[in-house]
Amino acid sequence: MSPKTLYDKIWDAHVAHEADDGTCLLYIDRHLVHEVTSPQAFEGLRMAGRQVRAPEKTIAVPDHNVPTTPGRDDPKNMTEDSAIQVAALDKNAKDFGIHYYPVSDVRQGIVHIVGPEQGWTLPGMTVVCGDSHTATHGAFGALAHGIGTSEVEHVLATQTLIQKKSKNMKVEITGKLRPGVTAKDITLSVIGETGTAGGTGYVIEYMGEAIRDLSMEGRMTVCNMAIEGGARAGIIAPDEKTYEYCVGRPHAPKGAAWEAAVAWWKTLYSDDDAHWDKVVTIKGEDIAPVVTWGTSPEDVLPITATVPAADDFEGGKVGAAQRSLDYMDLKPGTPLSDIEIDTVFIGSCTNGRIEDLRAAAAILKGKKIAVERAMVVPGSGLVRAQAEEEGLADIFKEAGFEWRLAGCSMCLAMNPDQLAPGERCAATSNRNFEGRQGRGGRTHLMSPQMAAAAAITGKLTDVREIMCNAF
């Protein structure tokens, strides 16, 4: 048998039909659904008189457009359009008989945090959702990617997706990370290296010692931003850490089924002599804590660097860089660590898990914020409860952070959590596009540690300086 990559193996196990031209029907094991990209899909089913083919494999949770303030169980406390979208999801979940975590359920949260937490996401699965950050689930060795609403409808109706196979790309992070360097710094640094279109047409497998050393939370952070590098999906081969995370979760298999599952999962790795269409290698020790300076996730630099000039770039990027500098109101040559910020946002499917909150709280303990406002939005109700139990919530509140309910919040700012024009934010989310966090808002992406450090100094800060002072 010819050697295969992990992606090849999962792909081959899910082809339900292949046409002569290589167009395949890929069977979907888990379909995650949220309130913003699904209403039109359910409407399409109704109009055509179709059912959901596999409701037992379909899981819905409202997250993108829900308020994160208390009292949201009552639709009267939502904006009208939020209430309409949430009510539509309530009704669609009920009418079509799919699994549902309503806004009042403690298990509600960001769909990409809820899926793994509840054991829906398991190694070797195909997972899709009408959201580009579905790549997150690749951390489990699942083939997971975002789809549009027409494809949501297609999966609801047929449990398959029309697909052609992507190319294989290997991203290897060798050796150890230095202190203060996190999964977020890895994933941003990879995008800085490849560009936001570098992964287009590929599925990325992340490997190497630095990836193996990451926790499942960290691996989810890395895979989450595969889409920001343009890749259809990011994936990491499952190992003991993966099994340990999954075992005992509500929807993970039990007993003999668990043993059978693990036996198959252990075959899910790329063969030594598998073919790679593209290979990127980065030394773990070369990665520094990074921040973004511009309006594309590829605009990433170590915190010790200075703001670049437009003519440091080539081709179409010259104009884009100038536009970014104007939008971000930054002057070339300014040290990044001199940039003052107004707001800090800790949360999102990239960095809204318990480990992220622990890392930020460790920096914030006993300190006060020096910014106008700072907000923590846990990724799920269960993350929130755990953080309260561990005393993290008190650390955040005492530092001056708002302690919110779970949701996507200011990552995409559909709900009232938005930046004002000109407001500058240190954010743990995934996109720094123009207007992403609010019209005219300016976003700098970074790790939870770096965001916490920025909160207490009021400017972009090298977290390593604070860590040194702490010891």
Next chain:
Amino acid sequence: MQKFTKLSGIAAPLPLVNIDTDMIIPKQFLKTIKRSGLGVNLFDEMRYDDDGKEIPDFVLNKPQYRETQILVAGDNFGCGSSREHAPWAIADFGITCVIAPSYADIFYNNCFKNGILPIALPQEQVDVLMKDAEKGSNARIEVDLEAQTITSSDGDVFTFEVDAFKKHCLLNGLDDIGLTMEKAASIDSFEAQASTARPWV
């Protein structure tokens, strides 16, 4: 779905790289539960000022481009979120063809589900068409999906690649779901086999 066969129209130049889906349709317009009516908010933050007034310099606000059917843009068009609201807004505005050096994967797929033809051409050919587009109503670009050609106003002919299945669906306005339903037997047998091999799924 709307068919796409041939198109002869004015193209609007948008010479920016990495035009993301937040630029194409900002998040506040994702609150709809319908597919229609998004064209008026296409490129909203570039097109209107804080008071909702048109910004005259923005290309789609210029008289010669108000009826444009083709968009010529920079590399990595449509990057960012999976929101199909982006192609819905483009189609609702009346644009049915985008020409750029490259596209983000999800956006590219979403276009074909909505009667929009996204064409990828080498940068130097996009540059020629970008110059053409800058001539406004003095230049019409012709797109022929069957022949897979684009003809500039000066008569330059460029050929483009498109997946045969996607082309077939677009030419005939075919509904993907209907086509897949015809293969229900394959899905049934896959499901039966998979539930034996991986019963925990």
